[in-house]
Amino acid sequence: MTAILAALWVTLKLATLTTVILLLLGTPLAWWLARTRSRFKAPLSAIVALPMVLPPTVLGFYLLVMLGPEGPLGQLTHAIGWGSLAFTFWGLLLASVLYSLPFVVQPLQAGFASLDTSILDVAATLRASPFDRFKTVVIPLCRPAFITATVMGFAHTVGEFGVILMVGGNIEGETRVLSVLLYDRVEAMAYEQAHWLAGGLLIFSFVVLCLMQWYGQRLSHLQGEAR
Numbered sequence: 001m002t003a004i005l006a007a008l009w010v011t012l013k014l015a016t017l018t019t020v021i022l023l024l025l026g027t028p029l030a031w032w033l034a035r036t037r038s039r040f041k042a043p044l045s046a047i048v049a050l051p052m053v054l055p056p057t058v059l060g061f062y063l064l065v066m067l068g069p070e071g072p073l074g075q076l077t078h079a080i081g082w083g084s085l086a087f088t089f090w091g092l093l094l095a096s097v098l099y100s101l102p103f104v105v106q107p108l109q110a111g112f113a114s115l116d117t118s119i120l121d122v123a124a125t126l127r128a129s130p131f132d133r134f135k136t137v138v139i140p141l142c143r144p145a146f147i148t149a150t151v152m153g154f155a156h157t158v159g160e161f162g163v164i165l166m167v168g169g170n171i172e173g174e175t176r177v178l179s180v181l182l183y184d185r186v187e188a189m190a191y192e193q194a195h196w197l198a199g200g201l202l203i204f205s206f207v208v209l210c211l212m213q214w215y216g217q218r219l220s221h222l223q224g225e226a227r
Helices: 002-035 041-053 056-067 072-079 089-113 117-125 130-141 143-158 162-168 178-187 191-226
Strands: none
Touching: 002 041, 002 089, 002 143, 002 178, 041 089, 056 072, 056 089, 056 162, 089 143, 089 162, 117 130, 130 143, 143 191, 162 178, 178 191
C-alpha cells in the first residue's frame, strides 16, 4: 500500500505541474498558431503534434541522451550546479511537458481559431489593451477550450509510460508513477495488485471521457438555447 500511495503522489504531482506549465506556455503558443500567417506555422505545428505520432520510447531516448553528462542539456545543468536531470523528478517533468504538449496546445488553438475576431476589434475601439482583450474577452469565450486542454493534459500525463520509464526509470517516491508501478507489479507476477492498479486507471480514463462527453453535450445544449 505504501508503494501505491507513493506512486499516486508522484503521479498527481507530475500531472498537476505538467498541466499548469503547459497552460502557461501553451496558451501564447496556441494563440500565435491560431492567428499567424507566418511560413513557420506549418513546421512549428508539426513539431507540436510530433509526440502524438512519435513512439514514446524514441522521444524518451533522445531526451535521455540530451540530459546525460555528454548531452547539451546535461552539460548545462552540470555547469549551473543542478547535476544530471536524468532519472530525477525534474527530468521526468521536462519529458512529460514535451510529451503532453499537443494535448494542451491543439484544443486551445482550435478554440482560438474559432473565435470571432470582430469582438476583439470592438474591444480595441474601447481602448482595451491587448492583455485586457485577452483576459476579458478571449479567455471567457474560449473557456470550453481551456477546460478541454486542462482535462486532456492532466489525463494524458497520468497515463504516460514509455517516456516516463526511459527518462525517469523506476525510483520509488521520486520517478515511479502508477503506470510504471503497474508494469513493475506485472513483472513481479503480483497480478492481484496489478489488477487493482489497472482497474483504477481504467476507471479514471472512463470517467474522464464521460465527463468530456457530458460537458460537450451540455455546451451544445446551452448554445442551442442561446440561439
